[in-house]
Amino acid sequence: GAVVSQHPSRVICKSGTSVKIECRSLDFQATTMFWYRQFPKQSLMLMATSNEGSKATYEQGVEKDKFLINHASLTLSTLTVTSAHPEDSSFYICSATPGQKGNEQFFGPGTRLTVL
């Protein structure tokens, strides 16, 4: 149980375009989803916390107008990278928690974004 999927797994886009990444909890309802960014040889950096039906909470230094997050249902959160630039190229990972004690998160497989 507790499976999280992401789509697409890999995307290549031109500079200036927008890219949407979907995160779905397949077999549980996730009141809270998280978006991370992972740079090569570095740890996961939390970008934002997404709660169903409310605005996302962004970490310091993350531009909310650039990384738009929508958590429209208990099983789906989307991250849209707007006007992408090469420096946005990274590995984006989402996770979801079913709300059990202890904040255990279940991670998606990640999305590799390459901006040309």
Next chain:
Amino acid sequence: AQSVSQHNHHVILSEAASLELGCNYSYGGTVNLFWYVQYPGQHLQLLLKYFSGDPLVKGIKGFEAEFIKSKFSFNLRKPSVQWSDTAEYFCAVSPQGGYQKVTFGTGTKLQVIP
């Protein structure tokens, strides 16, 4: 705010060797502690977790970790590693209570040589 530090960035061991990966955290209150593993080409998955109770926690695949409160440590151990344990290991911490942010360490890459 909490922080996590993993001292070993890259560890190379032969099969059957014993493993201990260090993890220290910094936070003033009570915490939940986690170890996650990322096998090559796969996504992060939970290895084990500590919420309360017995400070020696047993996880999957023969891994265990011991929470030593006085040292703010949560080291990961395995008595005898296998080639299939080759992966990256992340320690993580979150304050207890509610949907608190989980902070990850920088990870330790473990390479097990057959």
